[in-house]
Amino acid sequence: MNESDLHRRIFARSADLAAAFPGVVVGPGDDCAVVKSASGDVLLLKVDQVVEGRHFRPDTPIDLIARKAVARTVSDIAAMGGVPRWGMASGVLPPGYPHADELCARLAHWGRHWGAPMVGGDIATGPEGCPLSLSVSLVGVPHTPRGPVLRSAAMPGDEVWVTGAIGGSLAVDGSGTHLTFEPRLSEGRWLCDTLGPDLHAMIDISDGLGRDAGRVAAASGLRVVIEGARVPLRDGTSDISRAAADGEDYELLFCIAPGTMTKAMVGGAAMTRIGRVEPGTGCALVLASGEHLDAATMGWDH
Amino acid sequence: MNESDLHRRIFARSADLAAAFPGVVVGPGDDCAVVKSASGDVLLLKVDQVVEGRHFRPDTPIDLIARKAVARTVSDIAAMGGVPRWGMASGVLPPGYPHADELCARLAHWGRHWGAPMVGGDIATGPEGCPLSLSVSLVGVPHTPRGPVLRSAAMPGDEVWVTGAIGGSLAVDGSGTHLTFEPRLSEGRWLCDTLGPDLHAMIDISDGLGRDAGRVAAASGLRVVIEGARVPLRDGTSDISRAAADGEDYELLFCIAPGTMTKAMVGGAAMTRIGRVEPGTGCALVLASGEHLDAATMGWDH
CATH class of the missing domain: 3.90.650.10 (PurM-like C-terminal domain)
Incomplete structure (x- = not known):
């Protein structure tokens, strides 16, 4: 099953989320999910990943790996017209990985840089031969008063x-x-x-x-x-x-x-x-x- | 550097977050981070991971892998006295992994089960020999009126x-x-x-x-x-x-x-x-x- 087919199945399974869970405004399928807190504050939620060998090379500098991991997810918040507020990062490291502290420091730096300090995270060590992978989750807020800009609202003639x-x-x-x-x-x-x-x-x-x-x-x-x-x-x-x-x-x-x-x-x-x-x-x-x-x-x- | 040393450095670097970013109430170091939305709604943020060979075995049933990935993070929301509201999941899969759709379906199931539908996610394919790993992020809300229960507020005589x-x-x-x-x-x-x-x-x-x-x-x-x-x-x-x-x-x-x-x-x-x-x-x-x-x-x- 390729990525597009997998996405179609995921989106089909989650089509009822907004009806079933009142706080969900937009579920999977746009650049970000859109949810509403108790007082009606609208939030943007997004997770994205980078994997060694797919999104960066073994010799890519640590700072650029961390930068890309954060920037990819920030770009999705930008695509909704929003701003990032808070971030979390998780990573699976090869055994004995010598750059764990530098990696965490640079993830923290880039989170702050784009306005989303890393307020949580988790680091796990994988088995021998495991590639370095990072997952970054962001919570953002949409533009006021425009609100979240979806990909689904283009109009004929645009x-x-x-x-x-x-x-x-x-x-x-x-x-x-x-x-x-x-x-x-x-x-x-x-x-x-x-x-x-x-x-x-x-x-x-x-x-x-x-x-x-x-x-x-x-x-x-x-x-x-x-x-x-x-x-x-x-x-x-x-x-x-x-x-x-x-x-x-x-x-x-x-x-x-x-x-x-x-x-x-x-x-x-x-x-x-x-x-x-x-x-x-x-x-x-x-x-x-x-x-x-x-x-x-x-x-x-x- | 072991996990405890790495954590100490991460916590030291983020000690100023609550002062530097007004929406941050509690940064890294508790079961969850605590943040505040524009209207003052308090939110709990948490990410946790499971990695093949560390948290489950290659022959662990798909449903139990997905269950553990979600349940570990739900447990951290429980430890603040909160309830989970929304989830996101990301995963790095071995090449040609045949259970991607089942895995996503079971992650979606367990998210709904504990009240946190998966509103976003990302699946990436790793290089040959890559272990299966999953990262689950949750947004929760604390108990009203008690508020988030921290690990730092024990009192002498308790x-x-x-x-x-x-x-x-x-x-x-x-x-x-x-x-x-x-x-x-x-x-x-x-x-x-x-x-x-x-x-x-x-x-x-x-x-x-x-x-x-x-x-x-x-x-x-x-x-x-x-x-x-x-x-x-x-x-x-x-x-x-x-x-x-x-x-x-x-x-x-x-x-x-x-x-x-x-x-x-x-x-x-x-x-x-x-x-x-x-x-x-x-x-x-x-x-x-x-x-x-x-x-x-x-x-x-x-």
Whole structure:
């Protein structure tokens, strides 16, 4: 069973959660879960992991491992337009791992850096041959008054935009940004501040522009069309169909009411209109040649 | 560096969290962290893990692996007198692991069972030879009006009590309870309901009665004396000094104002007075022979 099939089963099993548990607003399937405390405070909950050999290499510096573990999860809070408040980290270490204290110190550092101090954690030692793995859980709060920005609320006619540039995050020469990206927290907040209810849907690009745009389409019951020629590519990247599949961009893809974002509003910020939302299903990447690719099947399925 | 040294460093680094981040009430070092939402709702946060070869065996049934992963964390919420509300689970699986869907289904089941539906999660595949590991994060709420019961608030003169019986949780014949224990949620709530502010301190016994009693002593700046002959031992267990070191009991150890719990209140409930709190430091286990053992060094250091 691949990841997509497993996710479908998990989401199907949890489809009744919001009805069965009154504090649950949004269960599994968006960038974060959304829950409500007794007084009605809305909270964002998210967990994500990094595993040696999958998300970093045995020789990746400890600080960058810790940074990526925290930043991945922060990026999901950013994708809801929220801010992180509190974090917890757990890790399974190889036997005799000599960097446990440094790793914990750097996890603590990066949690504070993004406003979510690590208030809890657990370290376990695995058996011989065990890879290093870290799991980071965050509790965040959504933007007030906009509230959590879901991936399921795109509207027909919406413009599709992205922050920054896409592709090359895993460049083999080590210049890739998958370890050093800046989670788009301030951009997510700025979009909520500026567009309010005209900001309809948002997601962070972790598994590839094509696949993640496809997720917005599927969750919203609509079709997303990406115009390849409009997609800003990272320096050193020139193949849009490859860039759209690279993943680990951690840029925000968002859908807004047409005409609501003016040139003056964007100013110097790196935000680019790359496509539109239509009635239908799936996600098409339209190349300059006119060729249509099925973008929703591009990218990582892990 | 062993677990205790690592914990000391983590706690030292996070000593300023409550001052530096206004939403943090209690940081790392208790059974759960305690935080406050915007409207002042108090939340309990906890993460814990299970790793193949450490907390379960390769042939442990999937359902019991999932149950233990959730129950360990629920036990920490119980130790604060709280109830779990929402959960998240992450797991690193061996390549080609055939039980991923069943594992997720059973995690979802046990989350609902204890009132904390799994609202988020992440599954990653590790490299060849990677053990199965699971991390469960819970958000809970403390008892109203008692509030979170910390391990640091024992008072000189307190009586020390435990729920249930101790020892033999890892019995080699498979009769051990480490996979099937019932987290003491209802007992924790009952103690808050019944004793209110006379319930001073509480902890769950995960690393051994001696070591965990020693943690209450250290956190409270006091000495705990356990009378070995009073400690209820699980059937098949007869050696108190071994039982106090076994760990994985998941019973509650709690400190209460002297004379506040009457026989009538306890009724049929399995709760036993086993010791007292005194000025001083450390934790002594006093045997029937009169011998004093240093209980705080017993048990697991992992």
